[in-house]
Amino acid sequence: MRRTLFESLTHRPLTEMPPTIDETALAELAASVDRAARRRLGRSLAIRTVDAGSCNGCELEIHALNNAFYDLERFGLRFVASPRHADVLTVTGPVTKNMREALARTYNAMPDPKWVVAIGDCAADGGLFSGSYAVIGGAGRVVPVDLHIRGCPPQPVQILRGLLTVL
Amino acid sequence: MSPLADLLLNGKAVAAHRPWPRVVVTADVWQKIAQELAASHATLLGLWGDGDPVPAVHMAITSQAGEIAVATIECLNGRFPSVGAVHPPAIRLERTISSLYGFEPVGAPDLRPWLDLGFWDVQQPLGARKARSVGPAAYTFLPVEGESLHQIAVGPVHAGIIEPGHFRITAGGETVARLEQRLGYAHKGIESLMAGATIERAAQLAGRTSGDSTVAYGLAFAQAVEAALKITPPPRAQYLRALLAELERLANHLGDIGAICNDASFALMHAHCGILRERVLRAADSAFGHRLLMNRIVPGGVVADLDADGAAGIRAALQDIRERFPRLVELYDNTASLQDRTVGTGIVTAHLARQFGAGGYVGRASARNFDARKTPGYAPYDQLDFTVPVLTAGDVDARVWVRIREVEQSLGLIIQILGRLPEGPITTPLAEITGEGLGFTEGFRGDVMVWVRLDSMRVERCHLRDPSWFQWPLLEAAIEGNIVADFPLCNKSFNCSYSGHDL
Numbered sequence: 001m002r003r004t005l006f007e008s009l010t011h012r013p014l015t016e017m018p019p020t021i022d023e024t025a026l027a028e029l030a031a032s033v034d035r036a037a038r039r040r041l042g043r044s045l046a047i048r049t050v051d052a053g054s055c056n057g058c059e060l061e062i063h064a065l066n067n068a069f070y071d072l073e074r075f076g077l078r079f080v081a082s083p084r085h086a087d088v089l090t091v092t093g094p095v096t097k098n099m100r101e102a103l104a105r106t107y108n109a110m111p112d113p114k115w116v117v118a119i120g121d122c123a124a125d126g127g128l129f130s131g132s133y134a135v136i137g138g139a140g141r142v143v144p145v146d147l148h149i150r151g152c153p154p155q156p157v158q159i160l161r162g163l164l165t166v167l
Numbered sequence: 168m169s170p171l172a173d174l175l176l177n178g179k180a181v182a183a184h185r186p187w188p189r190v191v192v193t194a195d196v197w198q199k200i201a202q203e204l205a206a207s208h209a210t211l212l213g214l215w216g217d218g219d220p221v222p223a224v225h226m227a228i229t230s231q232a233g234e235i236a237v238a239t240i241e242c243l244n245g246r247f248p249s250v251g252a253v254h255p256p257a258i259r260l261e262r263t264i265s266s267l268y269g270f271e272p273v274g275a276p277d278l279r280p281w282l283d284l285g286f287w288d289v290q291q292p293l294g295a296r297k298a299r300s301v302g303p304a305a306y307t308f309l310p311v312e313g314e315s316l317h318q319i320a321v322g323p324v325h326a327g328i329i330e331p332g333h334f335r336i337t338a339g340g341e342t343v344a345r346l347e348q349r350l351g352y353a354h355k356g357i358e359s360l361m362a363g364a365t366i367e368r369a370a371q372l373a374g375r376t377s378g379d380s381t382v383a384y385g386l387a388f389a390q391a392v393e394a395a396l397k398i399t400p401p402p403r404a405q406y407l408r409a410l411l412a413e414l415e416r417l418a419n420h421l422g423d424i425g426a427i428c429n430d431a432s433f434a435l436m437h438a439h440c441g442i443l444r445e446r447v448l449r450a451a452d453s454a455f456g457h458r459l460l461m462n463r464i465v466p467g468g469v470v471a472d473l474d475a476d477g478a479a480g481i482r483a484a485l486q487d488i489r490e491r492f493p494r495l496v497e498l499y500d501n502t503a504s505l506q507d508r509t510v511g512t513g514i515v516t517a518h519l520a521r522q523f524g525a526g527g528y529v530g531r532a533s534a535r536n537f538d539a540r541k542t543p544g545y546a547p548y549d550q551l552d553f554t555v556p557v558l559t560a561g562d563v564d565a566r567v568w569v570r571i572r573e574v575e576q577s578l579g580l581i582i583q584i585l586g587r588l589p590e591g592p593i594t595t596p597l598a599e600i601t602g603e604g605l606g607f608t609e610g611f612r613g614d615v616m617v618w619v620r621l622d623s624m625r626v627e628r629c630h631l632r633d634p635s636w637f638q639w640p641l642l643e644a645a646i647e648g649n650i651v652a653d654f655p656l657c658n659k660s661f662n663c664s665y666s667g668h669d670l
Binding site: 052055059068069079098 | 284286287288289292323324326327328329330331351352353354355356357359360371372375376377378379381422438441442444445448452458459461664665666669
């Protein structure tokens, strides 16, 4: 027995290198895990809204998304109080100079991955208020915008359609 | 003759100002008017700067008898006697004049900037337009003294879907010792965009001063322009305007009654009121082509006529509300846990409401019986039957009840309007004359005032005064001594406009 043990110290191990992983099998497993994760965790977005100087028309229609007719939460979409809990930032208004910093800070407080949706004509390019000394002119000048929903204000169903696209 | 009218006789009347007089007065008369305001013989309606043809400050006032007048003081050396020195409601207005025009209110108790938060490239953007050399400076909040006080800074970004503004709450434990607001985050420079704009573009801007009051602003702007141009819209347009205004009032009241209850964690009211609000918006969309009714009113008339289908849609929505709303009112009245939050919370005294000339439900819940539809009044309300609900408790509950009663009044008004809608054209052509006009309408939130000076069908100067100017300061008073947790509830019961105030 002593000899056997001694031999195992002086000889190279018999254990071979592992086989390379089958890429097809990996992809199959990844897809299966992804399906499970999306079923359990996905199809849900937390939304943080920032009014960057709108006339409050867009806010009224965003509020309407919560009423029984549109019932935003049935899609797993809900408004959250903190940017730190949010996946999506919706921005309204032409972005006043007085709101630039607050908007940027809110965006920076959100964890990655994150999306920005500009709601209304003002948030797209400043709208009617373009050219004012007090206005920057569009959310895209302060934060990277992924989707624009035009309208003055856009109807709730248009906003809903846009948010479902992000989902 | 009232002392006010006497005072104005001493001034130089401006010929082309309609429908109420504008008088250029001396510093002496200006100060006497301020004293009249301080003595509650008159109410301040507005105070705003003007750069052309000479630097001046205008002050709109109404006497107890309901006469409206505008007094103007020329400030050639860039100074004018402070009204805020004796009449606190003028303080923020003077700080605004100082920030936007650079005129100095001599003797003013508070010279801190207002609306200008230090982020614009220019200073005094409506006046000298000086380039700004330094960035935002630290803002000094008013001092609060006492043991164990702590501060809570809220905003400009709030937890909900709300407009931007900053609230600095100083509390001792749970109790609020002082609330101080800092506003201006929604300042878009609307009045600078108005200067030189065509009447058409200016009307669009006016309609976006505060989106929830787009009809009230559209109407006030149209009234001001029509007064300046000496034209009267056709009777059908007047009735349609009133219909639009009542639909707007109804939608906002229904939504807000629910939202106030929601801020007291009573979600059931919110859900049901939200349904009723949506019914009004959908009927409005079907009848007039826009849910919020933006830009349906133009100077000269209205752009959208009402057909039989539209009227039927509105009647159906009204019928639905008539059936469901009384049950919700009963629910509000009989839910003890909800009443516990709203009764006795956030009281505005009758004295403050009168002193500040607080319009809308904020004033009417605190015994101030004022409604622009009655005084000075405008067509077609003189032909319609309605009452103005007034309560005295001044708390959140009273503001809710005033709005409940106003929902009922608006339902009645809409039925009357639909029943009496005159036939005929819906616009009258604009006349090409130069002049100044003042428009004064009752929005859902209170009286909206628009002043305009026109030249060759373009706007030279337009001032828009939101009712919130005289309500925001009262919120600071109302929350004092209440608990911090009741701030959202008090705030929602006021529902002041940030955008309308910030311009």
